[in-house]
Amino acid sequence: MPITWQDATRELHLHNGRLSLVLAVLENDWLGQLHVGAPLDPAASYRHLGPADFRGFSNRVDDPIGLAVPAPGSGDFRIPALVVEGPDGATVLDLVYEDHRIMAGKPALEGLPSTYVEAPSEATTVEIDLADRISGLRVTLSLTIFEDRPIITRSMRLTSTGDGRLVIRTAMSSSIDLPDGPWELLGFSGAWARERHPHRAPLQPGRRSLGSLRGATGHQQDPSLFLLRPGADEVHGEGFAFSLVYSGNFLAEAEVGPRGSTRARIGLHPDGFAWTLEPGATFTTPEAVIAWSDGGIGALSDALHGLYRERLARGTWRDRPRPVLLNSWEGVYFDFDHRRLLEMARATADLGIELFVLDDGWFGERDSDTSSLGDWVVDRRKLPDGLAPLAAEVEAMGMSFGLWIEPEMVSPRSRLFAEHPDWAIGVPGRPRTESRQQLVLDLSRPEVVDHLEAAVADVLGSASIRYVKWDMNRNITEPYGGSLSPERQGEFFHRHMLGAYELWRRLTTRFPEILFESCAGGGGRFDPGMLAYAPQAWTSDDTDAIERLTIQWGASHVYPLSSMGAHVSAVPNHQVGRVTPLGTRAAVAFFGVFGYELDPRTISDGERTEIRAQIAFYREHRDVFQRGRFLRLRSPLGRDDVAWMVVGPDRRTALVAHIRILARPVPPPDRLRLRGLDPDATYRVEPWPGLGGDAVRRGGDLLMAVGLGLEPEDPPTGAPRGDFSARIWVLTTD
Ligand code: GLA
Numbered sequence: 243m244p245i246t247w248q249d250a251t252r253e254l255h256l257h258n259g260r261l262s263l264v265l266a267v268l269e270n271d272w273l274g275q276l277h278v279g280a281p282l283d284p285a286a287s288y289r290h291l292g293p294a295d296f297r298g299f300s301n302r303v304d305d306p307i308g309l310a311v312p313a314p315g316s317g318d319f320r321i322p323a324l325v326v327e328g329p330d331g332a333t334v335l336d337l338v339y340e341d342h343r344i345m346a347g348k349p350a351l352e353g354l355p356s357t358y359v360e361a362p363s364e365a366t367t368v369e370i371d372l373a374d375r376i377s378g379l380r381v382t383l384s385l386t387i388f389e390d391r392p393i394i395t396r397s398m399r400l401t402s403t404g405d406g407r408l409v410i411r412t413a414m415s416s417s418i419d420l421p422d423g424p425w426e427l428l429g430f431s432g433a434w435a436r437e438r439h440p441h442r443a444p445l446q447p448g449r450r451s452l453g454s455l456r457g458a459t460g461h462q463q464d465p466s467l468f469l470l471r472p473g474a475d476e477v478h479g480e481g482f483a484f485s486l487v488y489s490g491n492f493l494a495e496a497e498v499g500p501r502g503s504t505r506a507r508i509g510l511h512p513d514g515f516a517w518t519l520e521p522g523a524t525f526t527t528p529e530a531v532i533a534w535s536d537g538g539i540g541a542l543s544d545a546l547h548g549l550y551r552e553r554l555a556r557g558t559w560r561d562r563p564r565p566v567l568l569n570s571w572e573g574v575y576f577d578f579d580h581r582r583l584l585e586m587a588r589a590t591a592d593l594g595i596e597l598f599v600l601d602d603g604w605f606g607e608r609d610s611d612t613s614s615l616g617d618w619v620v621d622r623r624k625l626p627d628g629l630a631p632l633a634a635e636v637e638a639m640g641m642s643f644g645l646w647i648e649p650e651m652v653s654p655r656s657r658l659f660a661e662h663p664d665w666a667i668g669v670p671g672r673p674r675t676e677s678r679q680q681l682v683l684d685l686s687r688p689e690v691v692d693h694l695e696a697a698v699a700d701v702l703g704s705a706s707i708r709y710v711k712w713d714m715n716r717n718i719t720e721p722y723g724g725s726l727s728p729e730r731q732g733e734f735f736h737r738h739m740l741g742a743y744e745l746w747r748r749l750t751t752r753f754p755e756i757l758f759e760s761c762a763g764g765g766g767r768f769d770p771g772m773l774a775y776a777p778q779a780w781t782s783d784d785t786d787a788i789e790r791l792t793i794q795w796g797a798s799h800v801y802p803l804s805s806m807g808a809h810v811s812a813v814p815n816h817q818v819g820r821v822t823p824l825g826t827r828a829a830v831a832f833f834g835v836f837g838y839e840l841d842p843r844t845i846s847d848g849e850r851t852e853i854r855a856q857i858a859f860y861r862e863h864r865d866v867f868q869r870g871r872f873l874r875l876r877s878p879l880g881r882d883d884v885a886w887m888v889v890g891p892d893r894r895t896a897l898v899a900h901i902r903i904l905a906r907p908v909p910p911p912d913r914l915r916l917r918g919l920d921p922d923a924t925y926r927v928e929p930w931p932g933l934g935g936d937a938v939r940r941g942g943d944l945l946m947a948v949g950l951g952l953e954p955e956d957p958p959t960g961a962p963r964g965d966f967s968a969r970i971w972v973l974t975t976d
Contacts, residue, residue: 244366244387245344246284254342254368256385257284260392261534263385264288265310265370271338273310273372273383278418279480279534291421308419308505311337311372311381311398320505321449321497323417324398325512328377329406337372337381344368348386348395353740355487355774356529357386357395357554364389364553378404378521388553392545397529402519410517414493414509415486416530423502426472428539429494430464430796435784435817437461437765438796440879444472445504451495453511457682457718457735458762459489459769466800467494468542469506476540476874477917483542484508485800487554488528489771490739491515514721516732531770539799540873540917547802547872554770555777555805557750559757563864564778564804564835565596566857567644567709572785572811573841576603576610579624584635589842591639593850594857597709597837598636599644604629605701606656612679615651616658618697620704629705637706644709644757647701649694650742651680651715665690667738669722677716685741686723686734695748702753710753712746712776714762746775759807759835768797768805778805778835785811785839787822787830788903788966791878794833795886803888804868808834810856812841822966824849825932828856829899829968832867833886836860855932863897863972866890870897873917882906883952889918893942896925896973900952905964913949916973921946923975927957930970934960945973 244258252267253276264277266289276292309316313324315334325333347362359365367386373379382399396416402408425445429452430438443450452463459465465488470481484506486492491511498504508530517525531549535541552560568590570578578586578600587598605621606614614621620628633643652659652666654676659666666681668674674681683690702710723734750758758776760767764783772779779801782793790808797806808831813821831837838853845853860867866888875885875898882905887898900914919925919942927950928937938957940950950956950971961969 243344244389245368247342247344248287251287251289253287253289254370255282255284256368256387256394257281258387258389260390261394263387263394264291266292267339268293272316273337273339273370275308275310275419278420278532279482280536308417310370310383312417312505313337320499321495321507322412323414323507324381325410325412326377326379326400327409327411328379329404329408333411335374335379336376337374340371340373342368342370349384351397351526351529353743354526354528355554355743355771356397357487357531357549358556359553373403377408378402378406379408388549391549392533392535392541393549394532395529396532398527400519400525402521402523405521407521408519410519410525411515412512413517413525413527414507415527416484416509416532417505417507418532420469420504420506423498423504424472425469425496425504426474427496428468428470428799430466430799432461434461434763434766435782436789437768437782437793438464439792440796440799442470445496445498447498447500449495449497451493453491453493453495455491455511455513457490457721457738458714458767459492460717461763461766463494464800465492465494465508465769467496467506467508468539468799469496469504470539475538477538479538480536481534481539481542482506483533483546483800485531485546485770486528487531487770487774488739489742489767489769491735510736514732515736517736518730518733528771543799544871546800550770550773551802551804551869554773556774557777558754559777564757564868565642565709566594566860567597567599567837568595568842569599569601569711569809569837569839571601572816572839576608578603580626580632583632586842587636587639587641591641593842593853594861595838596641597644598641599646599709599711600632601646601711602713604645613653613655615648615653615680616656616683618647618701629701629707633705633707642708643706644711645701645707646711646713647698648713648715649698649745650683650685652683653680655679664724667718667722668720672720675719677719680716682716682718684724684738685745686737687725687741691741691745694745698749699752702749702756707756709757709759711759711761711780714767743771743775750775765793765797768801773801773805778807780807781834784817785809786815786818786820787827787901788820789818790830791884791901791903794830795874795878795884798872798874803834803872806834807837809837809839811839812844823962823968824852826901826966826968829901829930829970832860832897832970833872833888833899835868852932859931863895866895866897871918875914875917878903885914887916887918893918893920893923894975898950898971898973899968901966901968902963903966905967909953912953914952915947915949916945919946919973920975925973925975928972928974929957929959929961930972933969
């Protein structure tokens, strides 16, 4: 049993040979955390690692090994996991252990996305009840350990069992204490069009936090936090990854105490949050995912990729090969009609594209981004016969048809807004901030969710629509729930998110055959919460191949390639004006869910031939690109070149890419050492067709220990040199 309880020492040990979490009921009945990280022998006791009792520690030692659920009143002055105001207004808690239940499998979290199991044998869960007898608060801490992943998930359920009202101010999904430093924090930060750039720095005494108060996870910070030992790299060193299965306001924070211990917490952002629990009511936090490894950052990514691809993503499309698509956005923006779209589709069909996606502009009277969001009826000026004939004609050309939609928004210039101005989020009597000339609908109101379900379902049922790009292009600036009482306004952001999840749940359940891709001005809501509904996300509105290197590199720390939409677009690139070779644009976009985003009517015959070859290549290796093991080889940060690779499940196939950002004269000898291959196998190493050059045979051991020759080239290719040039090698065993 991967969770053991020792009666004599009152220890709970979650273990699977990959990691351990040891908790103990202390002498005063509080739940202490003795160890998290390296796997330990489940037969032994670890009581000596923690305090026997906790009270009084604060006067002598400022940062003792902590409690499983630190809260005010425990003599621990560091960042708490839980702050709840009792009926008397006090936040002091005395959380004593009451009971625990160990069970096979993993229960779902009501109303929230979470990881799951397909068979009870895949994971074991313990629910631990703690109670504060004075306030009547019961905390049920839920911990799941997966059978063969170095992963534990954690969430809390709070119940008011007394007869007074409780107000939750802070309820973190996870809080853990690491007794000895130093640690470095790796996070993924950015802005629109440059999401998820990695940032790594040593932790210092005090706090370092990442978070969002935008009503969405946002472009600015990914809801994850890695703690790494100094010197840890892709393959060596100890580290933790904390990742939150949530899409709204979040906080990921680390605090170094006066004596150097570190607390890391992740969960709902406490700022502005206040949730009232009436007697009998329950509140469930989102789920935190905790991964540990001493095999470097790459091993943490392996763990997250596997879990998110296999046991967070769900539904028909989880394991299906994702189609190569052409998206109309950068090709024609709002400027299209039925005839033009058919011309585009015709120019697309013989390239090997499998899915033709009509982006923004097909509804209401939307000729620009100034109107019509909310009016999900076809614009008959552009599409006089509606979507059905268009979809049918696209299908007749051998492609399926997909559509863009942005359900959570409303334009002030729309019928919906004229009819229901109160459905848009804002504080009555105060001005509302517009962003992209649009407002956000209040999804904390059930009638808005009902309306949107019906409106979107009407569209999706009106034609043969096989794919939906669900966009969300602005954040919430004046939070206020129109149907919430003044005392409950602190619940607004989370209630809005629960409404959004409910809408996603209903529509993805009603249309199980549709492939959903989430989007928020690119990667503004690319998070584990969304992945539970949409198995892929539009990674960034920046389609420039060179910018994408850092974006995709950063995103790959948490997210599998099967979740990262990546498209080849026209040059000069629309975001940065850069001109890169078509081959390089494809070489970067191959490492994701591949597609094109350009006007196929404008490309030359030569480019068409090249694109055909690119698509054939991707389709041939799609399974490896979308489901293989991704390994980061050379970081784009501070370098002139980038390399990464993906290895098929049985290590018989691998695809390696090297992208030169700036070419330099008289380059030093350089070899690219590969990883993840079978050292005993001989690989046929073939330069990407079209680059020229003959295949050679090389041992897996040699390719990993000595590497592929970059300078001089070994094997030699006819690949163009120069700025922004790319090389790909296909490795196969016999
Ligand atoms: C957002 C998306 C883009 C595109 C536009 C349409 O910016 O990220 O890909 O769909 O909206 O308005």
